[in-house]
Amino acid sequence: MIKSFGKYVLMLYYIFLKPEKLSVYWKRFLDEIIQLGVKSLFIVSLMSAFMGAVLVIQTATAIESAWIPDYTVGFTVKQSMLLEFCPTIISLILAGKVGSNIASELGTMKVTEQIDALEVMGVNSIGFLIGPKIIASLFIFPIVIMYSIFFGFLGGGLVCYFTEIIPVKQYILGIRAFSEDNFIFIRYALTKTIVFAFLITSISSYFGYYLKGGALEVGKASTNAVVYSSIFILFANYILTQLMLI
Amino acid sequence: MIQVKNISKSFSGVEILKDISFEFEKGKTNLIIGKSGSGKSVLTKCIVGLFEPDIGEVYYNDRNFLKLKPKEKKEVRKEMGMLFQGSALFDSFSVEENVAFPLRMFTQMTNAEISERVNFCLQRVDIINKNSLYPSELSGGMQKRVAIARAISMQPKYLFCDEPNSGLDPVTAILIDELIKEITVEYQMTTIVITHDMNSVLEIGDNILFIDNGVKKWQGNKDEILNVKVKELYDFVYVSKFLKKMKS
Ligand SMILES: Nc1ncnc2c1ncn2[C@@H]1O[C@H](COP(=O)(O)OP(=O)(O)O)[C@@H](O)[C@H]1O
Ligand SMILES: [Mg+2]
Numbered sequence A: 001m002i003k004s005f006g007k008y009v010l011m012l013y014y015i016f017l018k019p020e021k022l023s024v025y026w027k028r029f030l031d032e033i034i035q036l037g038v039k040s041l042f043i044v045s046l047m048s049a050f051m052g053a054v055l056v057i058q059t060a061t062a063i064e065s066a067w068i069p070d071y072t073v074g075f076t077v078k079q080s081m082l083l084e085f086c087p088t089i090i091s092l093i094l095a096g097k098v099g100s101n102i103a104s105e106l107g108t109m110k111v112t113e114q115i116d117a118l119e120v121m122g123v124n125s126i127g128f129l130i131g132p133k134i135i136a137s138l139f140i141f142p143i144v145i146m147y148s149i150f151f152g153f154l155g156g157g158l159v160c161y162f163t164e165i166i167p168v169k170q171y172i173l174g175i176r177a178f179s180e181d182n183f184i185f186i187r188y189a190l191t192k193t194i195v196f197a198f199l200i201t202s203i204s205s206y207f208g209y210y211l212k213g214g215a216l217e218v219g220k221a222s223t224n225a226v227v228y229s230s231i232f233i234l235f236a237n238y239i240l241t242q243l244m245l246i
Numbered sequence B: 001m002i003q004v005k006n007i008s009k010s011f012s013g014v015e016i017l018k019d020i021s022f023e024f025e026k027g028k029t030n031l032i033i034g035k036s037g038s039g040k041s042v043l044t045k046c047i048v049g050l051f052e053p054d055i056g057e058v059y060y061n062d063r064n065f066l067k068l069k070p071k072e073k074k075e076v077r078k079e080m081g082m083l084f085q086g087s088a089l090f091d092s093f094s095v096e097e098n099v100a101f102p103l104r105m106f107t108q109m110t111n112a113e114i115s116e117r118v119n120f121c122l123q124r125v126d127i128i129n130k131n132s133l134y135p136s137e138l139s140g141g142m143q144k145r146v147a148i149a150r151a152i153s154m155q156p157k158y159l160f161c162d163e164p165n166s167g168l169d170p171v172t173a174i175l176i177d178e179l180i181k182e183i184t185v186e187y188q189m190t191t192i193v194i195t196h197d198m199n200s201v202l203e204i205g206d207n208i209l210f211i212d213n214g215v216k217k218w219q220g221n222k223d224e225i226l227n228v229k230v231k232e233l234y235d236f237v238y239v240s241k242f243l244k245k246m247k248s
Helices: A002-015 A022-062 A071-111 A114-121 A125-129 A131-163 A168-176 A179-209 A215-245 B040-048 B070-077 B095-106 B111-124 B140-152 B170-187 B198-204 B231-237 B241-247
Strands: B002-011 B014-024 B029-033 B055-060 B080-083 B158-162 B190-195 B207-212 B215-220
Touching: A002 A125, A002 A179, A022 A071, A022 A125, A022 A131, A022 B095, A071 A114, A071 A131, A071 A168, A071 A179, A071 A215, A114 A125, A114 B080, A114 B095, A125 A131, A125 A179, A131 A168, A131 A179, A179 A215, B002 B040, B014 B040, B014 B055, B014 B207, B014 B215, B029 B040, B029 B170, B029 B198, B040 B055, B040 B158, B040 B190, B080 B140, B095 B111, B095 B140, B111 B140, B140 B158, B140 B170, B158 B170, B170 B190, B170 B198, B190 B198, B207 B231, B215 B231
Parallel strands: B029 B190, B029 B207, B080 B158, B158 B190
Antiparallel strands: B002 B014, B002 B055, B207 B215
């Protein structure tokens, strides 16, 4: 356990060694932006829209009362989406999608000696393979989460429009209410996202890169990557919430 | 020329290589032969620096490789080319990008120069008009050829081939052996080929190191190997009853 942590820290150190050639690393970075970010957009928009829709229905039925104004639904949904659903739930989804993807990619490269091939050439394989993944995720995940927030609101709005559970106008009013807190909420959401992004890519890379064995272990590494990334996301979520919101 | 001196290597207490010394000569195909699991790959990985031996030294033309600073090691690495057992081509790169990769990473060549060098290397291994295919779209033999092209793209002085003809049919296997032999002479490289295939041994065995259970049991060349008395090697060379009968 302590040995694994040491190896993980050492891995992070290797990432920050000087790149052999910047232009090649830049191209890797752009590739990873597409691989980790752009290719996740579809699932993220789908998830977020449905989450927003369900939240609106649940909140509206839960607080159905003459005393509580309709726009409360919009406000509550905004709170939940911004604070928890988009940054945390979507990050957990990404841990599943991106994490298993990274671990199996690196694991396969390990098993088929592609990583050895890089090392023999004199390439810092950790820096070359993992560095661009981590940096790309720090950059693109916050954008993905903003995108997710947008689709969440949209999903909620569509439900209001089609079911008239509350009037769309009231929903939008709720979303826009107490906007002086928005900055704090968004800062909190994006800070969480950046931390989660780092955890997902670095932990999954660790499991893939240090894999020992054959094809069977690639499957195990990918499962481990998802499980451990998720656990650490939950921990970090708790700690960050305590630090930032209390 | 590559010299190894007194190399030993253990993994978690199990000694895999025991005190191996040998000199691999320039312009020749030097073979490391032995049964599966005898330690051939581990020895090669110690030589190229993927493993660090517990004891022993590796010299690349008088440069004590294991003692070099990281930067100097990188310089030696640029003089190495390696062909791995499973080819180890980068899946996500096309044939052309695979061969171009070391050039892009380590040289200041322009795109036009790189492209010219890539085509030259690919032609040398008889891969024509396959530049934009991906490794998964090639046959095993073609993958090996592309991997050879990648290994020689930087004009290495030292070429390492781990079982270059494993998984290939006998005809293709011999073609690959011959190709390795030809380029070794042509570019005057110090080439090390790992094999357990007697056909290769008799075809290209200029200078042979035989290891059994991590111990050096014999050295010599393809002309001497048929008359050896060392028991382990005799059993290795004359595997089949048929061959033993032919011999006697
Ligand atoms: N990374 C490793 N960790 C532990 N044992 C290893 C490792 N690599 C190889 N071995 C062991 O070393 C022995 C020799 O392996 P190897 O050199 O691959 O054999 P071969 O001669 O077939 O190439 C085998 O018993 C193998 O299990
Ligand atoms: Mg081997």
